[in-house]
Amino acid sequence: MAEETQKNMEKVLREQFGHNALRPGQDTVVVAVLEGKDTLAIMPTGGGKSLCYQLPALCLDGLTVVVSPLIALMKDQVDGLQSKGIQAGAVNSMQGVEEYRRVMQQLRSGELKILYVAPERFAQDGFMRQLMESRVALLAVDEAHCLSQWGHDFRPEYLRLGRVRERLGDPPVIALTATATEVVREDIVAALRMKEPAIIVSGFARPNLRFRISPCEGKREKLMRIRRTVAEWKKGIIYCSTRKNVMNVYTELKEMGVNAVAYHAGMTDEEREFSQNTFISGQADIVVATNAFGMGIDRPDVRFVIHYEIPGSVEAYYQEAGRAGRDGEEACCELLFNHADLKTQEFFYEGSNPPLSLVRSLYNLLVLLCGSSTSGEVQLSVDEMASRLGRDVNPMGVGTGLSILMHAGAISRSDIPGSKTKSTRVLTPNLPFASLEIDASALNEKAARDHRKIESITRYAYSSGCRQKWILDYFGEVGSKPCGQCDACLAAPPDDAHELSEAALNILRKALSGIARASGRNPDGTRRPIYGRSKIMDMLRGAKKATLNEHLRGLSTYGILADLTEQEMRALFRAMQDIGLIKSSGGNMPLLSLTDLGNRVMKGQEKNISMSTRGWVQEKKPSVSPRINGASRTFSAILSATQEKTELYKELAAVRMELSRQFHLPPYRIASNASLHALVNLRPTTIQGALRIKGFGSWSCEHVLPAFISVIQAHCEDD
Ligand code: ADP
Ligand code: ZN
Numbered sequence: 001m002a003e004e005t006q007k008n009m010e011k012v013l014r015e016q017f018g019h020n021a022l023r024p025g026q027d028t029v030v031v032a033v034l035e036g037k038d039t040l041a042i043m044p045t046g047g048g049k050s051l052c053y054q055l056p057a058l059c060l061d062g063l064t065v066v067v068s069p070l071i072a073l074m075k076d077q078v079d080g081l082q083s084k085g086i087q088a089g090a091v092n093s094m095q096g097v098e099e100y101r102r103v104m105q106q107l108r109s110g111e112l113k114i115l116y117v118a119p120e121r122f123a124q125d126g127f128m129r130q131l132m133e134s135r136v137a138l139l140a141v142d143e144a145h146c147l148s149q150w151g152h153d154f155r156p157e158y159l160r161l162g163r164v165r166e167r168l169g170d171p172p173v174i175a176l177t178a179t180a181t182e183v184v185r186e187d188i189v190a191a192l193r194m195k196e197p198a199i200i201v202s203g204f205a206r207p208n209l210r211f212r213i214s215p216c217e218g219k220r221e222k223l224m225r226i227r228r229t230v231a232e233w234k235k236g237i238i239y240c241s242t243r244k245n246v247m248n249v250y251t252e253l254k255e256m257g258v259n260a261v262a263y264h265a266g267m268t269d270e271e272r273e274f275s276q277n278t279f280i281s282g283q284a285d286i287v288v289a290t291n292a293f294g295m296g297i298d299r300p301d302v303r304f305v306i307h308y309e310i311p312g313s314v315e316a317y318y319q320e321a322g323r324a325g326r327d328g329e330e331a332c333c334e335l336l337f338n339h340a341d342l343k344t345q346e347f348f349y350e351g352s353n354p355p356l357s358l359v360r361s362l363y364n365l366l367v368l369l370c371g372s373s374t375s376g377e378v379q380l381s382v383d384e385m386a387s388r389l390g391r392d393v394n395p396m397g398v399g400t401g402l403s404i405l406m407h408a409g410a411i412s413r414s415d416i417p418g419s420k421t422k423s424t425r426v427l428t429p430n431l432p433f434a435s436l437e438i439d440a441s442a443l444n445e446k447a448a449r450d451h452r453k454i455e456s457i458t459r460y461a462y463s464s465g466c467r468q469k470w471i472l473d474y475f476g477e478v479g480s481k482p483c484g485q486c487d488a489c490l491a492a493p494p495d496d497a498h499e500l501s502e503a504a505l506n507i508l509r510k511a512l513s514g515i516a517r518a519s520g521r522n523p524d525g526t527r528r529p530i531y532g533r534s535k536i537m538d539m540l541r542g543a544k545k546a547t548l549n550e551h552l553r554g555l556s557t558y559g560i561l562a563d564l565t566e567q568e569m570r571a572l573f574r575a576m577q578d579i580g581l582i583k584s585s586g587g588n589m590p591l592l593s594l595t596d597l598g599n600r601v602m603k604g605q606e607k608n609i610s611m612s613t614r615g616w617v618q619e620k621k622p623s624v625s626p627r628i629n630g631a632s633r634t635f636s637a638i639l640s641a642t643q644e645k646t647e648l649y650k651e652l653a654a655v656r657m658e659l660s661r662q663f664h665l666p667p668y669r670i671a672s673n674a675s676l677h678a679l680v681n682l683r684p685t686t687i688q689g690a691l692r693i694k695g696f697g698s699w700s701c702e703h704v705l706p707a708f709i710s711v712i713q714a715h716c717e718d719d
Contacts, residue, residue: 026051
């Protein structure tokens with residue numbers, strides 16, 4: 001983008017919108033739009049989607065037309081813009097004739113910069129003609145998932161937008177949504193006829209959430225995990241797939257003496273409302289619920305979300321898990337995984353994707369029953385229909401079959417006063433099933449998609465890398481790094497190999513010489529391994545154990561690394577093995593020896609060694625040399641370092657709060673508590689140094705880190 005355009009954009013951002021900077025993701029989107037690209041922006045609610053089209057609207061020459069189905073919110077948006085002195089208007093069914101005329105007048109005169117339009121309005125010729133005479137610089141489609149039949153909120157009027165775009169002279173288009181699976185994305189791109197679109201996913205990371213997948217053998221193990229997590233995190237939500245399990249887990253919690261409530265669709269409205277209120281108001285610590293629980297739940301201090309069973313999709317999982325830690329403080333999201341639980345999801349899958357043969361049998365049954373009833377209606381419950389159709393017919397599949405038939409206009413269903421059962425009437429008794437308007441290929445496609453969703457969440461459950469990164473990769477957010485705090489990251493921390501400092505190289509060479517010396521000699525003079533790993537480690541540490549023989553005690557390397565603790569020694573040996581400096585012979589009593597590479601490093605023939613120093617190079621007294629020099633403090637050191645809230649921590653937290661206000665972002669999006677602790681421990685005085693810490697990226701570099709670093713600098717000077 002030209003420098004001038006950039007400057008102008010920044011000026012508008014400051015002066016008209018009063019924001020200092022764009023958020024990460026927003027910047028990429030705005031640049032793409034200003035460069036005239038078709039753009040699809042996928043951001044979570046609150047991520048700041050409006051600015052993605054409002055800012056370009058003011059920088060471009062001409063009118064920006066914003067399509068939104070949320071008529072009720074249009075007025076607020078327009079009022080907000082007008083109060084900033086921006087020429088904006090809206091056209092929708094909620095306004096009076098007077099107002100409509102006024103907006104159209106503004107449109108004609110070319111004063112308007114931003115016009116909000118409800119999608120059905122494009123069907124009106126008068127309006128469309130007027131719009132076609134205006135110079136439309138950008139078409140923005142908000143809530144773009146409404147374009148997809150597979151989204152949760154399909155709006156047929158949205159399908160016209162591709163044609164609308166054409167009639168408006170093919171302006172660049174930006175589509176925005178918070179939820180978009182692969183399919184929905186494809187639908188949006190196709191329906192809006194986007195050309196080589198820039199697809200930008202951003203803002204989905206939740207740095208304060210610690211994800212965890214706990215493989216569990218069965219119920220007992222699950223309850224044990226729950227017990228632990230509840231003891232550690234106290235307040236939270238436990239999701240179960242079935243009502244039965246909700247009640248089982250609820251009963252267990254009650255027996256443990258935990259203050260819990262239950263929530264599922266089988267309870268009465270009053271019971272559910274009571275549970276919900278009790279939990280939201282904080283009178284209950286835990287709610288055990290099916291996925292019926294959660295719409296609009298925003299108790300901020302939910303400290304954990306446990307999934308007792310694997311849910312049906314990654315999307316559902318992330319949405320439910322995401323109810324933890326809304327306040328930005330640390331929280332835990334744990335999936336209790338047992339492969340057998342997939343049966344429940346398969347059952348749901350079959351229920352929502354019945355075979356066409358079942359729908360046909362259902363239709364024929366209804367035609368038959370209605371034909372023989374005097375009223376032309378049948379009053380059978382879904383369960384009764386299922387049992388008439390066969391012994392193992394899934395009632396949920398029958399329910400779905402009824403919806404398919406209703407959709408095709410073949411039947412109608414109505415309530416019977418005072419009864420839960422509905423009355424069903426066939427509207428097309430003379431039509432054979434084959435003539436009904438049922439789109440079999442669409443149903444097949446939906447079934448295939450639903451199946452892929454289950455496969456995806458199964459892959460997640462079996463994955464081994466960083467949990468957060470896996471999910472962000474799944475959503476298509478590029479450039480995410482391992483989170484450093486999920487169970488996978490903690491078990492196998494990310495590769496952090498780097499060049500060794502002189503001191504580290506020294507330790508390494510001592511260890512290697514020790515391993516070389518702790519060996520026997522073959523008759524031809526070559527060495528052969530005769531000791532195992534722990535004997536050699538004890539020798540290096542100078543342990544006084546009786547297990548160390550004369551030979552080992554007599555070596556010149558005995559006690560040469562007495563400074564290292566046992567744990568550090570283990571970390572060193574692990575790191576040496578990881579990069580192939582040492583090898584084990586295998587078998588019951590594996591013997592340790594150097595590899596060729598190990599030999600060369602020991603002799604100083606190989607100097608450029610890059611390896612992890614995690615766990616074996618540590619600064620023993622951080623208060624003496626608090627500043628980071630290279631990698632002298634390691635990640636595990638940071639994690640295990642004192643978590644007490646020092647003065648510095650408090651100062652940094654105050655700055656975080658300030659930045660949070662400034663950018664209108666929750667504190668955790670500025671920096672997680674773990675990142676603040678890492679800042680306290682590492683005390684980086686340069687941005688470069690701070691970037692070693694997980695959770696800071698290019699956006700932080702510019703907007704967050706300078707403020708933190710100046711606090712740290714001031715602090716170090718005080719010291
Ligand atoms: P969304 O439509 O994605 O849910 P909004 O566009 O309503 O989100 O923005 C959410 C909030 O974030 C608004 O209060 C908005 O003013 C604020 N916001 C958006 N972008 C920025 C920014 N770059 N700097 C500061 N605040 C911002
Ligand atoms: Zn991770």
